[in-house]
Each structure stands twice: as structure tokens, then as C-alpha cells.
Amino acid sequence: xxxxxxxxxxxxxxxxxxxxxxxxxxxxxxxxxLLRAAVIMALYGSRTDVSGISIQDAITFxxxxxxxxxxxxxxxxxxxxxxxxxxxxxxxxxxxxxxxAFWMARDFGNAIxxxxxxxxxxxxxxxxxxxxxxxxxxxxxxxLAVALMLAWAVSFSWRFLVNLSAFWSPEARGIGRLAFGLxxxxxxxxxxxxxxxxxxxALCNLTPFPSIINTVIEVYLGVLGGPELIRAxxxxxxxxxxxxxxxxxxxxxxxxxxxxxxx
Amino acid sequence: xxIISVTDLHKHFKVNKHRSGLAGAVRGLFSTESTLVRxxxxxxxxxxxxxxxxxxxxxxxxxxxxxxxxxxLLVPTSGQLLSNGHVPWRERKTxxxxxxxxxxxxxxxxxxxxxIESLELLQYVYKVPRERFRHNLAEFRELLExxxxxxxxxxxxxxxxxxxxxxxxxxxxxxxxxxxxEPTIGLDVVAKERIRQFIRHINRERGVTVLxxxxxxxxxxxxxxxxxxxxxxxxxxxxxxxxxxxxxxGKRELVVDFAEDEGAAADLSVDxxxxxxxxxxxxxxxxxxxxxxxxxxxxxxxxxxxxxxLSVREPDIEDTIRRxxxxxxxxxxxx
Amino acid sequence: xxxxxxxxxxxxxxxxxxxxxxxxxFLLDTLATGFQVFISFxxxxxxxxxxxxxxxxxLSEVAFLYGMVEVAFGTMDMLFSGFDPANFGRQVRQGAxxxxxxxxxxxTLQVFGSQFIIRRVGRIAQGLAVLTFAIVSLNLxxxxxxxxxxxxxxxxxxxxxxxxxxxxxxxxxxxxDSIEVINIFTYGGSEMMSYPMHIYPDWVRRFFTYILPAIFxxxxxxxxxxxxxxxxxxxxxxxxxxPVAGIATLLAALAFWQYGMRHYQSxxx
Numbered sequence: 001x002x003x004x005x006x007x008x009x010x011x012x013x014x015x016x017x018x019x020x021x022x023x024x025x026x027x028x029x030x031x032x033x034l035l036r037a038a039v040i041m042a043l044y045g046s047r048t049d050v051s052g053i054s055i056q057d058a059i060t061f062x063x064x065x066x067x068x069x070x071x072x073x074x075x076x077x078x079x080x081x082x083x084x085x086x087x088x089x090x091x092x093x094x095x096x097x098x099x100x101a102f103w104m105a106r107d108f109g110n111a112i113x114x115x116x117x118x119x120x121x122x123x124x125x126x127x128x129x130x131x132x133x134x135x136x137x138x139x140x141x142x143x144l145a146v147a148l149m150l151a152w153a154v155s156f157s158w159r160f161l162v163n164l165s166a167f168w169s170p171e172a173r174g175i176g177r178l179a180f181g182l183x184x185x186x187x188x189x190x191x192x193x194x195x196x197x198x199x200x201x202a203l204c205n206l207t208p209f210p211s212i213i214n215t216v217i218e219v220y221l222g223v224l225g226g227p228e229l230i231r232a233x234x235x236x237x238x239x240x241x242x243x244x245x246x247x248x249x250x251x252x253x254x255x256x257x258x259x260x261x262x263x
Numbered sequence: 264x265x266i267i268s269v270t271d272l273h274k275h276f277k278v279n280k281h282r283s284g285l286a287g288a289v290r291g292l293f294s295t296e297s298t299l300v301r302x303x304x305x306x307x308x309x310x311x312x313x314x315x316x317x318x319x320x321x322x323x324x325x326x327x328x329x330x331x332x333x334x335x336l337l338v339p340t341s342g343q344l345l346s347n348g349h350v351p352w353r354e355r356k357t358x359x360x361x362x363x364x365x366x367x368x369x370x371x372x373x374x375x376x377x378x379i380e381s382l383e384l385l386q387y388v389y390k391v392p393r394e395r396f397r398h399n400l401a402e403f404r405e406l407l408e409x410x411x412x413x414x415x416x417x418x419x420x421x422x423x424x425x426x427x428x429x430x431x432x433x434x435x436x437x438x439x440x441x442x443x444x445e446p447t448i449g450l451d452v453v454a455k456e457r458i459r460q461f462i463r464h465i466n467r468e469r470g471v472t473v474l475x476x477x478x479x480x481x482x483x484x485x486x487x488x489x490x491x492x493x494x495x496x497x498x499x500x501x502x503x504x505x506x507x508x509x510x511x512x513g514k515r516e517l518v519v520d521f522a523e524d525e526g527a528a529a530d531l532s533v534d535x536x537x538x539x540x541x542x543x544x545x546x547x548x549x550x551x552x553x554x555x556x557x558x559x560x561x562x563x564x565x566x567x568x569x570x571x572x573l574s575v576r577e578p579d580i581e582d583t584i585r586r587x588x589x590x591x592x593x594x595x596x597x598x
Numbered sequence: 599x600x601x602x603x604x605x606x607x608x609x610x611x612x613x614x615x616x617x618x619x620x621x622x623x624f625l626l627d628t629l630a631t632g633f634q635v636f637i638s639f640x641x642x643x644x645x646x647x648x649x650x651x652x653x654x655x656x657l658s659e660v661a662f663l664y665g666m667v668e669v670a671f672g673t674m675d676m677l678f679s680g681f682d683p684a685n686f687g688r689q690v691r692q693g694a695x696x697x698x699x700x701x702x703x704x705x706t707l708q709v710f711g712s713q714f715i716i717r718r719v720g721r722i723a724q725g726l727a728v729l730t731f732a733i734v735s736l737n738l739x740x741x742x743x744x745x746x747x748x749x750x751x752x753x754x755x756x757x758x759x760x761x762x763x764x765x766x767x768x769x770x771x772x773x774x775d776s777i778e779v780i781n782i783f784t785y786g787g788s789e790m791m792s793y794p795m796h797i798y799p800d801w802v803r804r805f806f807t808y809i810l811p812a813i814f815x816x817x818x819x820x821x822x823x824x825x826x827x828x829x830x831x832x833x834x835x836x837x838x839x840x841p842v843a844g845i846a847t848l849l850a851a852l853a854f855w856q857y858g859m860r861h862y863q864s865x866x867x
Contacts, residue, residue, distance in 0.1 A: 020773075021773070027782070028781055028782050028786075032786060032789075034802065035789065035790050035798070038797050038798045038802070039652070039797065041797070042653040042797035043645065043646075043652050045649075045653075047649075050649070171620055171626075174623050174630055174717075175626065177630045177631070177634075178629070178630035178633060178634075181630060181634040181637070182637070185637045190638075190641055191641065195644075195645055195648050195649075276865065331696075334700060335699065338863050338864045355699065356702045356703065359699075359700050359702045360702035364700050366693065366696070366697075368693070369692070369693045369696070371697045371701075373612060375616035375619070376612060376616060380612070384608060385701075387604065388605055388702070388703055389701075389702060390601065
């Protein structure tokens with residue numbers, strides 16, 4: 001926890017120091033949000049409601065996804081991969097905490113930063129330009145908080161797992177690009193999954209990806225009834241546990257390979 | 264006619280300050296401060312064809328900035344600089360065709376290519392005639408012992424191998440001038456020695472003028488007759504290495520082993536030298552150049568006592584230069 | 599000039615050879631890039647099906663626009679990858695750009711030759727597939743003029759996107775971190791240009807008409823090829839301004855790039 005706090009503080013300082021870059025990043029996210037909102041409006045045309053999602057909800061969707069984009073690292077991360085390929089991992093493994101926890105703490109520090117310094121201002125800017133929907137009960141806010149944390153944890157575990165491919169392939173970046181491209185399209189980042197035909201949604205639900213974005217969106221918009229909501233959160237938790245276990249197993253195999261073959 | 268002549272060269276940078284700590288970062292939101300850094304602050308020197316000059320200075324002294332201006336990578340803030348008949352940054356392409364440069368931390372070779380293919384590409388880049396290329400490569404290959412890794416991709420070379428390949432690459436087009444930035448940094452003793460021998464070779468046999476920056480004073484001791492010392496952007500010293508030692512070398516030491524029976528007796532002290540160590544028959548004297556010469560001291564001692572053995576210890580060049588930096592022995596530039 | 603082109607050819611060959619060395623990774627990467635374009639088109643298609651087109655354009659019509667932009671962006675991304683701002687910014691910080699300045703040939707040419715990412719053929723191929731699908735399903739009225747003009751439009755788009763990459767690369771001479779905002783113009787530009795431009799708010803469209811002449815490169819020519827009426831009231835010759843807009847962008851970018859290099863030589867990093 002202390003490690004997390006230190007990392008968080010440092011990332012926060014960095015963001016303030018390079019505020020030109022931070023502001024530019026915010027503008028970028030906002031600009032893409034505008035584009036996506038324009039596409040949504042053109043798609044809706046004169047419709048007001050599609051698959052239970054009102055036009056206002058759909059515009060809100062573009063804002064929320066842009067806001068949590070960097071919190072969840074949707075475009076992927078390659079840090080662990082770099083540490084494995086460069087051999088830095090050897091010193092990291094000697095440190096008295098789990099490798100997974102170490103990166104998780106780092107990622108969390110960074111994620112919270114992104115949520116506060118990127119996500120929050122973005123959604124506020126959005127509120128100036130568009131009429132956005134807000135969760136209207138305390139229960140909904142609480143559920144949103146839980147869904148967000150689970151989404152981040154699932155996203156982190158998935159990215160960590162993808163990064164571990166570096167143990168076996170010297171060119172793991174290609175695998176990363178493929179995997180993270182998949183995440184973007186099957187998570188409901190581009191469009192709410194409700195807009196898609198049933199077969200496509202069923203396909204997505206066989207993967208952990210909807211737990212990363214779609215669940216958060218549906219919880220936020222309040223389109224899930226009580227039992228559905230519980231089921232969605234449980235499904236997030238299920239994927240988290242599963243990915244966590246796989247990460248541990250793969251990690252152990254990777255380290256064994258490292259020790260035996262010397263990298 | 265000098266091959267390099269530099270007059271009152273300045274390079275100043277504006278640097279934005281980042282305040283430290285969280286409070287500093289928050290304050291930085293409202294105002295930024297910038298400071299003017301005088302990386303090179305009025306230096307002048309000239310180099311004659313065929314010289315091998317060492318350019319020394321601590322980190323951040325202005326060595327690399329000078330080198331970047333000499334190679335045309337940076338435009339000076341003010342001052343004149345003429346090298347090999349060109350103003351480097353103004354006639355970049357014609358100028359760099361006749362120089363070689365190796366920046367120790369960066370490779371000029373293509374990362375994924377075997378060394379030989381990189382060298383062949385450079386042959387086309389510099390339009391080296393095929394015969395000359397073959398001849399030079401054969402020579403350098405032997406001197407630098409490139410043979411074992413000519414077909415290895417650059418990314419899999421050791422640091423020492425990469426440096427040798429880079430030095431070879433910098434010389435295939437037979438430049439008049441060679442700039443080396445920290446050519447031996449991070450290398451082991453054997454690799455360092457091989458590179459030094461090669462530098463000496465191309466300087467003596469081919470008459471290439473060499474300017475090299477280094478941290479490693481043994482490079483200087485083994486290679487350079489002339490050194491320039493820079494600190495805080497100013498030249499502190501420019502002259503012969505031997506003269507530097509004479510002027511700032513501090514005290515020399517004479518170690519004398521007296522015959523057994525002399526040891527216990529007299530006080531053994533001599534005018535102009537002080538005893539700094541006494542261990543049975545062995546006595547160590549320390550003496551300055553200005554008070555007495557080594558031969559003077561020896562004849563004085565041998566006139567009075569019976570001596571079994573003696574040796575003179577010269578002060579370390581490293582100590583000398585450290586003293587120049589630390590005590591700022593040369594306040595003004597020497598020219 | 600002949601020497602310069604010869605060096606360029608050699609540099610590119612070197613890139614190709616070294617990328618083909620890692621055959622598995624090359625295949626995987628090509629598949630990955632192609633796959634991304636494919637899946638992004640599939641999702642677009644599913645959405646357009648659900649909503650019956652967008653802004654009065656059918657799926658096939660949007661696919662035409664989309665295919666054109668993808669082919670052009672993929673080609674550009676291959677030819678201009680040395681200028682990819684993220685990558686180029688790193689090169690500058692690590693001093694690799696200095697190494698180019700130490701060689702007696704044009705630095706611009708060397709940047710062109712420093713990266714040639716052949717896995718982009720995946721993206722180009724997928725773009726071509728989408729374009730072909732559009733052309734086949736639209737049953738367009740092809741005239742010889744249109745047949746000649748289509749490759750010209752795509753080439754102009756390549757120049758346009760290449761100019762944007764160059765501008766982005768030049769900005770990294772000033773910024774320490776390669777800043778994300780450059781993505782607005784490169785990736786953002788290509789994404790927004792995949793949709794008919796009349797769906798955007800006025801100020802966005804104005805920006806992409808007067809500041810960056812994007813509208814003359816995708817929307818106006820597409821209206822001409824598809825034979826659709828123009829809801830924006832662009833002048834009739836707007837469809838034929840593509841080469842002018844493309845080349846002007848590239849030339850402006852080159853001038854800015856030269857200026858950036860001079861700035862770099864006076865400040866370093």
C-alpha cells in the first residue's frame with residue numbers, strides 16, 4: 001500500500017510537471033469524444049431510443065468511454081514486456097514482493113491518476129457541451145465504483161497476461177498489438193454492445209473484454225435491473241479470478257524457463 | 264595552417280526549471296522559471312594537422328557540446344569555428360563527408376544488420392571507391408580484430424565489439440579528422456587497450472587528426488601529448504601533458520632503503536624534503552620541484568649515508584587533474 | 599539525386615530484409631494489423647446495419663469512403679513510418695537523429711529510409727478488400743475519367759497523411775514527450791475521414807476544410823464517384839481539388855520540417 005502511495009504521488013507530480021502534455025492529452029481525448037458523439041448523433045438521426053439506450057445515453061457513452069480510456073489503459077501497455085525482454089525482471093524478481101503485486105500497484109497508481117486528472121476533467125468538459133446522464137441513486141453510484149474497480153483489475157490482469165508472452169517470444173509486441181486490438185473492439189469501447197446482434201454479443205461474452213468496458217457503461221447508464229446488475233458484477237469478478245489464476249500459473253512457468261535457460 | 268581553429272566560441276541554452284517535490288510541481292503550474300546555461304562559454308583553441316588531442320572535463324563541463332559544434336550538429340550562439348576548411352553547420356554535407364565521428368553511447372550502424380552489411384551501406388553513402396573500401400576494410404579488420412563478428416547483427420554485439428565496429432565505420436571513408444566521444448567508456452582493460460592502439464596507429468600511420476573526449480585518464484596518458492581541460496564551459500588548460508604534470512603535479516616522492524647500520528642512527532632529515540614515512544631502514548621523502556630536484560636530493564643523501572636502493576614516484580595524472588578541478592588551480596583560461 | 603535515390607533504395611531493402619528475418623513475428627504483425635482493420639470494419643458494418651446507414655449514406659457508400667482512406671493511410675504508414683511522431687520523437691531523444699546528421703546525405707531522405715514497416719501491407723490489403731466490396735456492391739457508373747481519378751485521389755490522400763506525419767515529427771523537435779495531441783491530426787484525421795463529413799458540427803468541418811484541406815480529399819471526391827448530391831454546397835470543382843490539397847499539405851509539411859531541423863541544430867536536446 002505504501003509502495004502504491006509513493007508511486008501514485010510520483011505519477012501525480014509528473015502529470016503536473018508536464019502539464020502541457022497532460023492538457024494536450026485531455027484535448028485529444030475530448031476531440032475524439034466529439035467525433036464519436038457526432039457519429040452517434042448521425043446514426044440516431046430522428047430516433048430517440050435504440051435497444052433501450054436513449055440518444056442522450058449514447059452521447060454520454062462516448063464521454064464515459066473517453067474518460068475511462070486511460071484509466072483502463074484500453075490501448076494496452078508494454079512495460080512488463082519490456083522488463084522481461086531487457087532482463088530487468090531478474091532484479092525485480094529479487095525484491096521482497098510478488099512481481100504481479102508490484103506491477104499492479106504501479107498500474108493502480110497510474111490508473112487513479114488518469115481517473116482524477118484525465119477522466120474527471122474530461123467528463124466535466126463534456127457536461128459543458130452536451131447534456132449528459134448521471135447515475136441517480138446512491139446504490140447506482142456504489143455499483144459504479146465497484147464495477148470500475150473490477151474493470152480496472154480485469155484490464156490489468158489481462159494486460160499482464162499478454163505481456164508475459166515476452167517470456168517465450170522475443171517479438172511479443174506483435175502479440176500485444178493483436179490482443180489489445182481485440183480488447184478495443186470486443187469490450188464495447190467503440191459502441192455499446194447492445195447495438196450489436198445477439199450472436200456478436202454472445203461471442204463477446206465468451207471473453208473477459210465486456211467486463212472491462214461494457215459492464216461499467218451499463219452500470220453507469222442504469223440499464224441493468226437488480227438481478228442483472230448482480231450478475232454483471234459477478235461476471236466481472238469471475239473473469240478477474242480466472243485471469244489472476246492464469247497469470248500466476250503462466251508467471252511460474254515463465255520464471256522457471258528463465259531460471260533454467262537463463263533468459 | 265591549422266585544421267581546426269576555434270575563436271571565442273559560445274553556446275548558451277535556455278533551460279526550464281522544474282521545481283522539486285509536490286509543492287514545487289503545484290507552484291510550477293503558475294509560473295515557470297528558465298535559466299541560461301552557458302554550456303560553452305568563450306573557448307578558443309586550434310589544432311594542427313596530425314595532432315592527437317585529449318579533451319578532458321568532468322560531466323557537464325561542455326565537452327559534448329563542443330564536440331557537437333565541431334561535428335556540425337549544433338550551431339554556436341556566437342564565435343568562430345573553422346574545421347577542415349568548412350564552417351561545419353553551414354556546409355554540413357560536404358563537411359561530414361571528410362570527417363569521422365563516434366559518439367560512444369550511440370551506434371551509427373544499423374541495429375538489425377550484420378556488421379559487414381552496415382559497412383557496405385556506408386561505402387555507398389560515402390561513395391568510397393570499391394578498391395579503397397576493400398583495402399581499408401582488410402586493414403581495419405585485422406587491427407581491430409573484427410573478423411569473428413563481421414557477420415553478427417549489431418544488436419548482438421558486446422559493447423567492446425560494437426565500439427570497434429563503430430570506429431571502423433567512422434574511418435572507412437578515410438576522413439581527415441576523427442572525433443571520438445568517450446571511445447573507451449564501459450570497456451574492459453583489454454578492449455580499451457586494443458582501441459587505444461588502433462587510434463595511435465591511424466594517427467601515426469595515416470596522419471588522421473584526432474580529437475577525443477574522455478573520462479579515462481589512462482586514455483590520455485597513453486595516447487595524447489596535448490590535452491585541453493574544460494570545466495564550466497571554459498578552457499582551464501591547453502598544453503603538453505608533461506608540462507601539466509610539471510606545473511600542477513604536486514610533490515614527488517623518493518623512497519630510500521638505507522643500509523642496515525644507518526637506519527637507527529641519525530635523524531636522516533635533509534633540507535628541501537620532508538620525511539613522510541619511516542619503516543625501519545625504509546624512508547619516504549616528499550619533495551617539491553621548486554625546492555630541490557630528484558638528482559639533487561639523491562646526491563645529497565648518498566654523500567651522507569650508505570644507500571642500498573631507491574626509487575622515485577611520480578604523482579598520478581588523475582590526482583593532478585582532480586586537483587585542477589577541485590582547487591581551481593587555473594582560474595583564467597590559459598590562452 | 600541518383601546517388602540519393604540509390605541510397606534510399608538500399609535503405610529500404612535493408613529494412614525489408616531485416617523484417618523478414620523474424621518470419622513469425624512478421625506474419626503475426628501483418629495479421630494483427632489486417633485483423634484490426636477487419637474487425638473494425640465488421641463492427642462498423644454491424645452498426646450501420648442496425649441503424650440503416652448513417653446520415654443518408656448506405657453501408658456500401660460508407661465502405662467506399664472507408665476503403666479509400668484505409669488504403670491511403672496504410673500506404674502512407676508504410677512509406678512515412680520514419681516520421682511516425684512517437685517513434686521519431688524517441689529517435690531524437692536518444693540521439694539517433696544526430697547520427698543521421700553525421701552522414702553526408704540528406705537527413706530527410708535518411709528518415710524516410712530509417713523505417714519501412716512492411717506489416718502495413720495487412721492494413722492496405724484489408725482496405726483494398728473493403729474498397730472492392732464497396733465498388734462491387736454499389737454497381738457504380740464508371741467512366742474513364744473516374745477510373746483514372748480514383749488512384750490519383752488515393753495518392754493525394756497518401757501525400758496528405760504523410761504531410762501530417764511529418765508535421766507531427768517536426769513538433770517533437772520542440773516537445774520533450776511526444777505529445778498525444780498529434781494523434782488528433784493523424785489517427786483522428788483518418789478516422790473522421792472514414793465517415794461522410796456532413797455529420798460533423800460546423801466548426802469541425804470548417805477546420806477540416808480551411809485549416810487542413812481534408813474535405814477535398816475524401817468527401818468531395820467520394821460524392822463525385824458515388825454520384826451523390828452535395829448537401830454542403832461545395833463548388834462543383836471541389837471534387838477535383840484532391841491532388842492540389844494533397845501536394846500543398848505535403849509541401850507545407852516539408853517547409854515546416856526544414857524549419858524544425860534548423861531549430862534543432864540551434865538548440866539540440
